Amino acid sequence: MWGKEKINPEKALYQHANMVYRLALLQMKNKSDAEDVFQEVFLRLVQHQDKISDEEHLKAWLIRVTLNCCKKQFDSAWRRKTVSMEEQKEAGYEEEYEENVIYKEVQNLPEKYRTVIHLFYFEEYSVKEIGEITGQKESAVKTQLSRARGILKEKLKGEFGYEPGI
CATH class of the missing domain: 1.10.1740 (Rna Polymerase Sigma Factor; Chain: A)
Structure with a gap:
């Protein structure tokens, strides 16, 4: 060609x-x-x-x-x-x-959340690009990122000196 x-x-x-x-x-x-x-x-x-x-x-x-x-x-x-x-x-x-608390929690996420978190934060792909790579709509990728962040926020609450309501 x-x-x-x-x-x-x-x-x-x-x-x-x-x-x-x-x-x-x-x-x-x-x-x-x-x-x-x-x-x-x-x-x-x-x-x-x-x-x-x-x-x-x-x-x-x-x-x-x-x-x-x-x-x-x-x-x-x-x-x-x-x-x-x-x-x-x-x-x-x-x-x-092993000692990285955030990495451990990312590994414990369900596969679909682990994947979008990795592609977004480690490989620096945009939501649109992640959608193209994974064959999903942008809205699905955004939802998965949001849910993954929510899970991580909940699991990591208090790990880094942040206590809600203090």
Whole structure:
């Protein structure tokens, strides 16, 4: 196709590795599963690189594929039969966040809230862009962000020296 710049998977790996891994770790809640998802995402990128039109499309594509791979991993029979994260805690990347109360509470949010919070605050996507990536209406994304913030506000009440009514 004329004028279409081909995506370089190696360059994409260097540019977007941290984003994909953080999102996978947030969704999967453990290092091993996040690494599996990470590998699957970049393998798919190599297989489908000719379908990606530009850098902006690439980032959105990587996020969508990461979320889909996480869902696929959760639905697998193998995962249903393995030991949970609480029963077998792994050391490593997630230790950085273990003591972070906000990170813990974000991880405890339902998946749909975790996803929009991550995309909005960590990846700095707009509500419109999150809607396009997740296939939802902007109003649904706004509602999920609002509800997630409300849950976090309630759970974190008093954690940072703020006590309502004082």
